[in-house]
Amino acid sequence: MSAVPELRITLAGTERSVAAGTTAGQALEADGRTVIAARVGGELRDLAWELSEGDAVEPVEISSEDGRAILRHSAAHVLAQAVQELFPEAKLGIGPPVENGFYYDFDVAEPFTPSDLKRLEKKMQEIVKQGQRFDRREVTDDGAREELATEPYKMELIGLKSGADQAADGASVEVGEGGLTIYDNVHPRTGELCWKDLCRGPHLPTTKAIPAFKLMRSAAAYWRGKETNPQLQRIYGTAWETKDALKAYLTFLEEAEKRDHRKLGTELDLFSFPDEIGSGLAVFHPKGGVIRKEMEDYSRRRHEQAGYEFVNTPHATKAKLFEKSGHLDWYADGMYPPMQLDGGVDYYLKPMNCPMHHLIFDARGRSYRELPMRLFEFGTVYRYEKSGVVHGLTRARGFTQDDAHIYCSKEQMAGELDSLLTFVLDLLRDYGLDDFYLELSTKDPEKYVGTDEVWEESTEALRAAAEKQGLELVLDPAGAAFYGPKISVQARDAIGRTWQMSTIQVDFNMPERFDLEFTAADGTRQQPVVIHRALFGSIERFFAVLLEHYAGAFPAWLAPVQAVGIPIADEHVPYLERFAERLRGEGLRIDVDSSDDRMQKKIRNAQKQKVPFMLLAGDEDIAKGAVSFRYRDGSQKNGVPLDEAAEEILAAVRERR
């Protein structure tokens, strides 16, 4: 009898010997950790994965990013099993984990109803309770075809895997390398096969290991995301490592709903979308208008200081301009249809400002002495967004960009990009966003204009500028537009959601198309580099982001009403009115609530309007020449002398608090 052969593996960083035939699960058990899967040689594997000589095994815990993905993917399988048990005619699409949850697509005759979801959730609970094992087995392409003959969509995926009709619709589907695998759901006691699915894995050891899940909604989705493909019914769910984590997520969703800018816009009387005007076209009410004005004023001031020149361009133009820029070739669908004028001339509403700025640059001969030339405009543009994608202020059909184009020499480009990024981040911080990461979109080798050399140079300049900021930098390989590399600033808001904010985009195409040039010091004519940038993206969108970030409680400098005077009784109105008048003289926005309501009600109203400062005055305050502060967080400070009170509010506004 020979000794049991041994394998040498690296277990969570330390070298170990284990018996041949040991699985990842067994190896990690010795480590005494609660794990649901393993990374074996960097690849995610089930715990049942058999180890080989030299494998490096790392535990994957359920609360890790990978662990959650595995949990959610397993939950998707349980959902699919439940669906096929209750709707035997349902055909399977795909069921991946997604951020915060999972989905699974099904081809069914009738869309799922909310009560279907309830039944499915119950069925899923039964499956989870049973503790079915996820058993993995490898199959050949032909074997998979045989087993899944009744699943047309799975068959299609097998076909894609073997490259059969990969190019048929041109859709990019990445199918994992290696053989196909099927996961069997096996009853733990009877060993009965309950269900199976073609799947790359990995999965949890058993369905019992799904601690908390919930089905969220169902909606249609095109098969493989292509508009021309049939629509399947998609069920979304969420799954978490503990019941508390699920609860926290549901609370987060509630919080996000409370902050929804469309809801707050109505509640705080900031803006609306009158039907009479049309989808995606907002009107700003006085309170929204003043916030917007403050946002613009501050931005203008900062741009002025940063050496921008202010220009102004019209909203409509002859088609010729967008023929020249090329937009009509590839962007016509996104534009409002043309207006035909006398003589058969087409006019368009502008979907972007760039070409008009280029014409300004090109209005006369330019000298190198004028560069960098920074042209800035709050430019209103109109884009015909598809009806289903319009969404409040964040996806509107008419909106105003804080748009600027910087024309500089190649030598100036790197320095310009560097100072620009600093400027952008500084300004965003002034508006109260301070948690950023950057995304660098680089050349798509399939589709680009300009020389490799200039791409290389500008991409490196962007990268260097980004790295200097010391922020997280995410690469978006091949994500750039054909005309130049781009850096975008992503901001996390108060509840951790990320929003794409500013973009800085180098453009090699427009200088060519518009034949832009300047005279260099040596008298030669040279082409400038164009840098396109927007900080807010659009004022409307930025407005919405700030509204949601602050949950409507804008800092004093942006608040539409900065303070409300609240008299204890009518007789105290003149005193507050005099104080308010003085503060208005200092440029503050102050109301005095002289309505018939009693003082408690006035506080409630001011509180609901999220006014930063409430100034109460009754006999006691007047006797002392003071007011009593109530802040919107509910705290208070009584008997503050008028001068001090004035200074406190002014300081808050001045310091943009």
Add this chain to the structure above:
RNA sequence: GCCGGCGUAGCUCAAUCGGCAGAGCAAUCGCCUUGUAAGCGAUAGGUUAGGGGUUCGAUUCCCCUCGCCGGCUCCA
């Protein structure tokens, strides 16, 4: 655009089976004169999104249009 859901007073929502369209808040007008989140009363407010159909009768059932909401990107 596609699929599904929804559309009743400024806002939030009721209205049994197809049988006179209602409440709270907001608004207006009174009364009350008040110390930290809703004082009391009265008045006004509607072509039930718009159009068509079925019916003795439609907010309710059917069709069309418009608008809004969710999803259609994260890939066995």
